[in-house]
Amino acid sequence: MKDYEIVIGLEVHAELNTESKIYCNCRNAFGLEVNTQVCPVCMGMPGTLPTLNEKVVDYAIKMGHAMNCKINSVCKQDRKNYFYPDLPKAYQISQAEVPLCENGYLDIMVDGVEKRIGVTRIHIEEDAGKLLHDDSFSGSLVDLNRCGVPLIEIVSEPDIRSSAEAKAYLDTIKSILQYINISDCKMQEGSIRCDVNVSVREKGSDKFGTRCEMKNVNSFSGAVRGIEYEAKRQIEVLESGGTVIQETRRWDDAKGMSFTMRTKEDAQDYRYFPEPDLLTIVVDEERIQKLKESIPELPNRKISRYVKEHGLSQVDATLIAESIDKSKLYDECTAMKKCSPKNVCNWILSDISKFTNDTGKSILDTALTAENLVKLICEVEKGTISNSSAKKVFDIIIKDDKDPVKLIEELGLAQNSDEGFLEELAKDILSKNEKSVSDYKNGKTNALGYLVGQCMKASKGKANPGKVKEIVTRMLSE
Amino acid sequence: MKLYEKTASELSEMLAKKECSAVEIYNDVKSRIDSVEDKVGAYVTLNENALEQAKEVDNARANGEELHPLAGIPIGIKDNISTKGLRTTCSSKMLENYVPPFNATVMEKINSAKMVVTGKMNMDEFAMGSSTETSYIHLTHNPHNLECVPGGSSGGSASAIASGEAILTLGSDTGGSIRQPAALCGAVGMKPTYGSVSRYGLVAFASSLDQIGPMGKSVKDVAMLQSLICGYDKMDATSKNIAYPDYYANLKNNVKGLRIGVPKEYFGEGIDSEVKESVYSAIELMKQNGAEIKEISLPSTEYAINTYYIIASAEASSNLARFDGVKYGYRAENYNSLTDMYEKTRSEGFGDEVKRRIMLGTFVLSSGFYDAYYKKAKIVQRKISEEFSNAFKECDVIATPTVPSSAFKIGENIGDPIKMYYNDVCTVTVNIAGLPAISVPCGFDSKNMPMGLQFIADKFCEQTLLDTAYAYEQLSGGFDVITKKF
Structure with missing residues (x-):
């Protein structure tokens, strides 16, 4: 043929x-x-x-x-x-x-x-x-x-x-x-x-x-x-x-x-x-x-801007740009230039999309504002709260227009990132778990996760998990 | 003098002075209808509510309501103008039982002025014809000689004026359909500027040429009715949004210094010598009274008939396509498919002349022929318009015969469409150029039949046109419109 x-x-x-x-x-x-x-x-x-x-x-x-x-x-x-x-x-x-x-x-x-x-x-x-x-x-x-x-x-x-x-x-x-x-x-x-x-x-x-x-x-x-x-x-x-x-x-x-x-x-x-x-x-x-002036930025332009200027993947950029609501929220958030566009994209395509899909509501129907979303993302980026705490805050701000910073305080969700405190905590946990420490040193790397988990548990979730991991790893290699 | 013999302006004054009532006027016209209609055949449908309407006018006047000068004046409406609740047949089998669910814009104006609608006037089927012989309903006879045609297509409207069966009438004019029958019946009829009277509710023949216009016994009457029906209408995109004067209130005998153009092309071969003479002597009369006469030339006139029949038929073929048996009007009884239903409905529902024009129009719009016919006709249309606008740089009005000869016998031309079409030779140019024109009576010929004089003015110069016609009416000693035959 x-x-x-x-x-x-x-x-x-x-x-x-x-x-x-x-x-x-x-x-x-x-x-x-x-x-x-x-x-x-x-x-x-x-x-x-x-x-x-x-x-x-x-x-x-x-x-x-x-x-x-x-x-x-x-x-x-x-x-x-x-x-x-x-x-x-x-x-x-x-x-x-x-x-x-x-x-x-x-x-x-x-x-x-x-x-x-x-x-x-x-x-x-x-x-x-x-x-x-x-x-x-x-x-x-x-x-x-x-x-x-x-x-x-x-x-x-x-x-x-x-x-x-x-x-x-x-x-x-x-x-x-x-x-x-x-x-x-x-x-x-x-x-x-x-x-x-x-x-x-x-x-x-x-x-x-x-x-x-x-x-x-x-x-x-x-x-x-x-x-x-x-x-x-x-x-x-x-x-x-x-x-x-x-x-x-x-x-x-x-x-x-x-x-x-x-x-x-x-x-x-x-x-x-x-x-x-x-x-x-x-x-x-x-x-x-x-x-002509009334024509908004169209999806094609948005996609290439998201990819070139924000470093989004083609797929993510398309998913955001194809939806008027999503791109509107994304553009409002990124215009503030306070947090990473990639993080804004992740929130929109995961938690926000899940909420709108589950409830059948459009983003505009929710109480979520760009300002609140950016504040929340910033707190996560600063390490003030963990991702799992952030989701708790999110569940509130999507239903009520409340300030995430105040919510973190009210709910006591702020993480402890204080070096001295975390080092004390790690020292204590490591000393109580000698077996795991020797396991790790013998090559069982998954023992690290257990030790970090113990630190988190001891701090009632308040410890900054990233920092804890950093400190525990350092101590184990000492 | 009987009431039906009087003009609308006379009756309007009598009503205002309470010298007669609207009911008396209507009853007089009605009894005239009862006694002569079987000879004339001007009407398709009589309005059963007319007496009621007349009573309402009298009651309104008795209650001291302020009334329009035309309130209580009987008027007949051409049967292609939509009248809510009153059958509108277009003199066609296709619409024999069609009752419009809405009023034409002109009917809204007539109703709000509280005119008394006597009924619907006979016409050539879908306004296609020059003798009212193509009417599916019945023939209409010329009141000045019952063996003759009244002209057409507004033959019912014109003959009712001459027979005294209506005081005023509305006609429609696509190529001469108001002016030609007005001339043949010895009445006054005006075709207004395209765009000055709303076409909304006028069953379309040729949309770019159609215009509703007034007919009556005198120029004053026509001016009065035109002042009522003109005006911008948002329902008609082609209606012109300008201020329209009250022609009747402004009417003046204006002849001194009036520049009258006389185009030689309108006095050539084919124009009856008696008609030529009477038009020339009318022009001479105007000249003697101070008008300035200019010989002018409108060289493209010879292409006017061909141009007209191409454009008008093309538009008609499309406008009349909606009569397909699906929604309203006639539907063939026996058919075996959709196409068969269309074919039988249209074959049975339309008369020969309508079918001839639909075929002609379909042909000139067909791919492969469009450029040679329709496109070329539109070019000639522009040329004709240009020649007129140049002419109006040197004259105020143009005077011509309305029709080449007086009324012909019923049956004389019906078998020869081309001969019939040439009846419109002096009138079609006006529609092609979208101008206003009026036909006024200009004497009787040796057969004792009326002849018509046509004045043409520039676009939206109805006042000049009516003033000129009014001047001629005064100089000629007035028009003798009502027939003396019965």
Whole structure:
């Protein structure tokens, strides 16, 4: 078999979380009773007209900035004409020729290696309704609640070369959408969907193979499976001497297979033309700049900063940066420059994550403040308290906004690090445990642990275990 | 003189002086409807609540409420303007039983002014036609000669003015649909500047060209109604957010020093010589009274009809796609699949002219043809607009015939769409350029049928337009609108 390369382009549709729909005042909400979030406009009643929700433009421009796009300050909206019962006007208002944002890129990280994926365009459009099927009724039912829900469509260049890259690209888009808070990103509610374009070519070839577009891909894992299935199918066609035909295929996630929907010959002609009911979108430079300034530091930037400046591992940096809450707390703590970023990272990824996972709360829902966390870490770093005592303090400050320093005092958790005191203590323990001392000297190194433990026990846990170990080791070698 | 023969401004004064009541006016108009409607066929639906509305106006007046000058004036509404609770058919089988759940913005204004809605006026199906013959509901006859068409597409609205079946009416104008029937029925009709009257609730034919406008017996009446219906509407993105004057209050006989442009392209071949003569003599009359006449040229006029039918049909093919049998309106009875349901519903629900334009529009937007037709038409549209704006640098208004000839016989042109389309040759340019224009009666021809004079003004210059038309009305001794035939 020849060596093949997979070429992938993705079209991602993300529902925006504006309060109202794109062309009317209906609420943009999911999961409500069918046909309740509707009005004559989104139901496409004769004589109704769309009016653009400017928030949608703002949101799309934000995404454009986040994906390093050129923002087209003047652009139109166009009608995409086709018949389907979930599309009451029989056209979808979208953008054809000139999208709001274009020519951007997104840097993704795959196996620790950064890769740049070109972003062809981002445009705004309206969602369609949904067809429902019910056993009690022989036909189809239509729910128009979703009609007019604002969408952005993000089209990538055919720069993706594997399902792993596709997954990384999708994950990165999702985290950006959440970071700039323009989409709920609830996959199970269909708030992000994608169409996948796949072709294969012999490695080293500079010409693209014939591509197939796969629709109905409703999850990122589905995209991965779909890409792998489709690439394998195309390679098999080529290997058996056939040619891949350009077509649109439907992905069936349950079966793990794709099926022909329509071939190029019966491709639909959408007869795009400028939407005459809406004015040209004109966005002034000031508004574009303001939106640019509103973009927070995005996960990719954070990861590289955490790795380069804080010395975190790629994995830890990613785990922190992918979560808005975690990175917020991490950034607040590290900005104080009072304790080691690595220690902040450890607390967030261990005890704090465990607490949020166990309780189902987000970090913001807890009483924990960056200030308290830093104080606690500092006390540990100074050796004032042991790790196990620190956990006791933590259990309190995550539920109540209390000063860790005062808590340590109140609970008497402070460790004794006084050299003289500890030496006395060690001398006493060593003299009482001659057997262990001779064991250690005979090479049984685990006797050290026992002796340190005895010191701790004798001090009722107050002795600084690090220091004790240091002193005991020194005495044993004397 | 019977009440139905009076103008809205006369009736408004009488109501204010309590010389008559809204109920008396409505009853007079209603009895006129009862006696002539079977000859004319202006209405699709009569409003059963009209008398109630008239009573409310009288009660409000008796209670000393401050009322709009048009309160209590009977008005007929073209049947493509959405009236909440009152069937709005667009004269199509497709919407024969469609009752809108909301009011068009103009209806909100008419209702808040407490006008009395007499009913819904017949029209060409979905406003596509120039004779009201494409109506699925029934034919409408020209009150000046019942064998003739009233023009279209607002044929019901125009004939009701001439027959005395309504005091005022609303029409809609996409390529001449207010002005052409106004001319053929001897009424006054104005197509306002695109963006000055909200289109919200007007069932769309060609969104970039459609505009609702007033029709009546006099320029004053039309000015009065236009002042009511114009204005910015946040429900219509194409409506212009500017201050609109009260045209009626500001109306003045303005002819001295008025610069009237006369474009030679509107007086060429195909324009009936009687029409030319009457328009020329109207212009001469204005000149004798102090107007300055300038011969101008609008060379792209010859491309206007083609441009218009490409743009209008393209938009129509998309606008009418929603009539698919899924949600409202007609649905075919027997079908075996979704596609079959769509095809049968649309084949059975639309008439020939509508289908012709949907096919034309679908064709010109198709990939491979878009650049040659739609894109080129948009370029010509810009050219036509530029020529008009250049013309308005040297004149205040432009005078032309409204229609090439007086009303033709019912059935005479229906089999020849191209001939029918050329009826709009003097009116479509105005829609293409988004300008305001008015048609006023300008005498009767040798067949004793009315002819129309069209004035065109620059965008949002309705006041100049109405002042000019008002001046002509005064100079010509007033318009004789109501038919003498019955």
